[in-house]
Amino acid sequence: MVTFEPVDLFIALPEIVLLVLGCLVLTADLFVSQKARYITARLTKFSLLLIGLVILLHQSDSIRYAFSDMYVADPISDFLKLLSCGSVLAMLIYAKNYIEVRAIYTGEFFTLTLFTLLGMMIMISANHFLILYLGLELLSLSLYSMVALSRGALVSSEAAVKYFILGALASGFLLYGMSMIYGATGSLLLPEVASRLSTNPEGINLALFGLVFVVAGIAFKVGAVPFHMWVPDVYQGAPTAITLLIGTAPKFATYAFIFRLLVEGMGEGRMLLEWKQMLLLLGVLSIGFGNFVAIAQTNIKRMLAYSTIAHMGFLLLGFASGIKMGIAASMFYAVTYVLSALGAFGMILFMSRRGFEADELKDFKGLSRASPWYAFIMLLLMFSMAGIPPTVGFWAKLSILQVIVEAGHIGIASFAVIMSLIGAFYYLRIIKLMFFDAVETGKPLDEQNGSGILLGINGLAMLGLGFLPGVLLSFCERIISFSI
Amino acid sequence: MQTSQLAFYFFSIILIVAASRVITSKNPVHAAMFLVLAFFTAACLWITLGAEFLAIALVLVYVGAVMVLFIFVVMMLDINREKERRRYRNWLLPVLIIAGVMVAEMFFVLGEQNLGIDSTPYPIFNDPNYSNTKELGRLIYTEYVYAFEIAAVILLVAIVAAIALTLRVRNNKRANDVADQVSTSSTGRIRMLSDLNDDIDANKRKDL
Numbered sequence: 128m129v130t131f132e133p134v135d136l137f138i139a140l141p142e143i144v145l146l147v148l149g150c151l152v153l154t155a156d157l158f159v160s161q162k163a164r165y166i167t168a169r170l171t172k173f174s175l176l177l178i179g180l181v182i183l184l185h186q187s188d189s190i191r192y193a194f195s196d197m198y199v200a201d202p203i204s205d206f207l208k209l210l211s212c213g214s215v216l217a218m219l220i221y222a223k224n225y226i227e228v229r230a231i232y233t234g235e236f237f238t239l240t241l242f243t244l245l246g247m248m249i250m251i252s253a254n255h256f257l258i259l260y261l262g263l264e265l266l267s268l269s270l271y272s273m274v275a276l277s278r279g280a281l282v283s284s285e286a287a288v289k290y291f292i293l294g295a296l297a298s299g300f301l302l303y304g305m306s307m308i309y310g311a312t313g314s315l316l317l318p319e320v321a322s323r324l325s326t327n328p329e330g331i332n333l334a335l336f337g338l339v340f341v342v343a344g345i346a347f348k349v350g351a352v353p354f355h356m357w358v359p360d361v362y363q364g365a366p367t368a369i370t371l372l373i374g375t376a377p378k379f380a381t382y383a384f385i386f387r388l389l390v391e392g393m394g395e396g397r398m399l400l401e402w403k404q405m406l407l408l409l410g411v412l413s414i415g416f417g418n419f420v421a422i423a424q425t426n427i428k429r430m431l432a433y434s435t436i437a438h439m440g441f442l443l444l445g446f447a448s449g450i451k452m453g454i455a456a457s458m459f460y461a462v463t464y465v466l467s468a469l470g471a472f473g474m475i476l477f478m479s480r481r482g483f484e485a486d487e488l489k490d491f492k493g494l495s496r497a498s499p500w501y502a503f504i505m506l507l508l509m510f511s512m513a514g515i516p517p518t519v520g521f522w523a524k525l526s527i528l529q530v531i532v533e534a535g536h537i538g539i540a541s542f543a544v545i546m547s548l549i550g551a552f553y554y555l556r557i558i559k560l561m562f563f564d565a566v567e568t569g570k571p572l573d574e575q576n577g578s579g580i581l582l583g584i585n586g587l588a589m590l591g592l593g594f595l596p597g598v599l600l601s602f603c604e605r606i607i608s609f610s611i
Numbered sequence: 612m613q614t615s616q617l618a619f620y621f622f623s624i625i626l627i628v629a630a631s632r633v634i635t636s637k638n639p640v641h642a643a644m645f646l647v648l649a650f651f652t653a654a655c656l657w658i659t660l661g662a663e664f665l666a667i668a669l670v671l672v673y674v675g676a677v678m679v680l681f682i683f684v685v686m687m688l689d690i691n692r693e694k695e696r697r698r699y700r701n702w703l704l705p706v707l708i709i710a711g712v713m714v715a716e717m718f719f720v721l722g723e724q725n726l727g728i729d730s731t732p733y734p735i736f737n738d739p740n741y742s743n744t745k746e747l748g749r750l751i752y753t754e755y756v757y758a759f760e761i762a763a764v765i766l767l768v769a770i771v772a773a774i775a776l777t778l779r780v781r782n783n784k785r786a787n788d789v790a791d792q793v794s795t796s797s798t799g800r801i802r803m804l805s806d807l808n809d810d811i812d813a814n815k816r817k818d819l
Binding site: 139146150153193194195197198233235238239242245249255257258261262264265268269271272275276278310311330332333336 | 717720721722724725726753754755756757758761762764765767768769771772774775776
C-alpha cells in the first residue's frame with residue numbers, strides 16, 4: 128500500500144515551483160496587452176532566476192527518491208538542472224531584440240519556454256521508463272509548437288512538420304523498445320530493470336531486441352547519423368531564437384536521458400557490451416558525416432546544425448567507452464558544447480535586425496572592421512567548437528579522445544582527430560570571413576546592452592575555462608561517481 | 612477446445628482481416644470503417660483477457676471520438692489518387708520482400724521461447740466483485756500520481772500550443788455582439804436629425 132508523504136513534495140520542489148510559475152506566467156499574460164508584453168518577458172526571466180535559486184538551495188550530496196521511486200534527485204540532476212535553467216535564461220536574454228521585432232513576441236513564446244524547461248527537468252530527474260518518456264514528450268511537444276510559432280513563415284511550418292513527424296516516429300521507436308524491455312524484466316523502474324537483467328539472464332534476448340529500438344530512438348532525439356535528417360532542416364527553418372533553444376539546453380536533458388536509460392538502467396554485463404558497440408558506430412558515423420557535410424553549407428544555421436551532429440558524435444563516443452571517466456568526459460563535453468553553441472547562435476541573434484536574419488555566411492564578412500570586439504568573441508567561440516587550444520573545446524575533445532584510447536579504440540580515436548581537422552576548416556572559414564574579407568552587407572551593429580555583455584562573458588568563458596579545465600572536469604567526475 | 616480459446620481465435624481472425632483491409636481497401640472511407648472494426652475487435656479481445664476498463668476506453672476514445680473525427684476529415688478531403696496508388700504498387704514486391712525478411716529475422720532472434728504462448732502466463736481472474744476500473748484508479752492516484760500530473764501538464768501544453776497556432780484574431784469581422792444588443796436602450800436607437808444632408812456621411816451621399 129502506497130501512502131502519501133509530504134516529503135515527496137519537498138524533494139521535487141524545483142519542478143513544482145517551475146510548474147506553478149509557468150501557470151502563473153500563462154495566466155498573467157492574459158491581462159497584458161501587446162504593448163506591455165515586456166511584463167511577461169520579465170516575469171519569465173524572474174521565474175527562471177527564482178528556479179535557479181531553488182535548485183541551488185535545494186541541492187544536497189545525497190541521492191533522494193520520491194513518488195514511489197519514480198523521481199530521483201542526485202548531484203547530477205542538480206547540476207544539469209541548474210545548467211539547463213541558466214541556458215534557457217541566456218537564450219531569453221540573447222533573443223530579446225530578435226523576438227521583439229518579429230511576430231513571435233507573444234505570451235505563448237514565454238509560457239512554452241517555461242514548459243520546455245519543465246520537460247527537461249523531469250527527464251533529468253526521471254527514474255522510471257514512463258517518466259522519461261513523459262518528460263521527453265513534454266519537451267518535444269513544446270518545441271514542435273515553438274518552431275511553428277511564426278505562422279506566416281513557410282520554412283518554419285515545414286521545419287515544424289518535419290520535426291513533429293520524425294519526433295513522433297522516434298517516440299514510437301522508444302516506446303516499442305521500452306515495452307520489450309518491460310516484457311523481459313517485468314518492471315519499468317530503472318534500478319529494478321538493472322537488477323533483474325543481471326539476476327535473470329533468460330529474457331536477455333528480448334531485452335536486447337528492445338535495446339536496439341531504444342538506442343534508435345535516442346539516436347533520433349540526439350540527431351546522430353543515420354537518424355539525423357531532421358536536424359539541418361529544423362535548425363535552419365526555425366526562428367533563430369528557437370534554434371538557440373533547441374540547440375542548447377535540451378542537450379543536457381539528452382545527456383541525462385542516455386545516462387539514466389543506458390548507464391543506470393542497463394549498464395551491466397551483456398547489455399553494456401551491446402550498447403557500447405551501437406553508440407560507437409553512431410558516434411563514428413556522426414563525426415564523419417557531420418564534419419564533411421558542414422563544409423558545403425552557406426547558411427550558418429545549417430552549418431551549425433551539421434556541426435551539432437558531429438559534436439553529438441563525440442558525446443556518444445564518451446558513453447561508448449563504457450568507463451566512468453568516459454561518462455564524466457561526455458558531461459564535460461556537453462557543458463562545453465552548449466556554452467559555445469549559446470555564444471554562436473547568440474551572435475547570429477545579436478547581428479540580426481528587423482528584416483535581416485544574419486544567418487548567411489556572407490553576413491559575417493568584415494565583422495572585425497564593424498566591431499573588433501565581437502569579432503574576437505566569435506573567434507573564441509569558433510576556436511572552441513573546432514577544438515583549438517587554449518579554448519575549452521580543446522580540452523573537451525582531448526578528454527573524449529583519452530577515454531576512447533583508454534577503452535582500446537585507438538583507430539577510432541585517430542579517425543575522430545582527422546575528422547576534427549577537416550571540421551576545423553568550416554569554423555576557420557568564418558574567422559577568415561570576419562577578419563580578412565571586405566564588408567558585403569552594410570548593416571552596422573547597434574548596441575544591445577544585455578545581450579552584448581552576456582556575449583562577451585560567454586566568449587571569455589570559453590577562454591577562462593580553457594585555462595582551468597581541470598576544475599570542471601573533476602567536478603563532473605565527482606558527481607558522476609556519486610551515482611555509479 | 613475451451614470457450615475462451617474459441618473466442619480468442621474468432622476475434623483474432625476478424626481483427627487480422629479488418630487490419631489488413633485497412634491498408635488494402637481502395638476507398639479511404641472503407642479503410643476508416645475497417646479501422647473502427649479493428650479497434651472494436653481488439654476491445655473484445657481485451658474483455659476476454661479481463662481488462663474491461665481498457666476495452667471500454669478504447670471504444671469510447673478511439674471508436675467514439677478519434678475515428679469519427681477521422682472519417683469527417685476523410686470525407687471532406689478529395690482523396691482519390693489512382694496515379695499515386697499505381698506508383699506505390701510498383702514498390703509492392705520489394706516492400707513485401709523486405710518486410711518478410713524483417714519478420715523472419717525478428718522471429719529467429721526472439722523465437723517462441725520469448726514471445727510464444729507458453730512463455731506468456733494467462734491472466735489471473737479475480738472474483739466477480741473485483742473492479743478493474745477501481746484498481747486502475749487507485750494506482751493512478753497513488754503510485755503513478757507523478758506520471759499522471761505530468762500527463763496533465765502535457766495536455767495543458769497541447770491546449771496552449773493548439774490555440775497559439777490556430778487562433779486568428781480578425782479586426783474586420785461582421786458578427787453580432789450579443790452583449791451590445793442586449794444592453795442597448797431606446798435613446799441610443801433613434802437619432803433625430805434636423806437636416807438630412809448634415810449627418811449623412813460621404814458614402815451615403817454618393818449613393819443618394
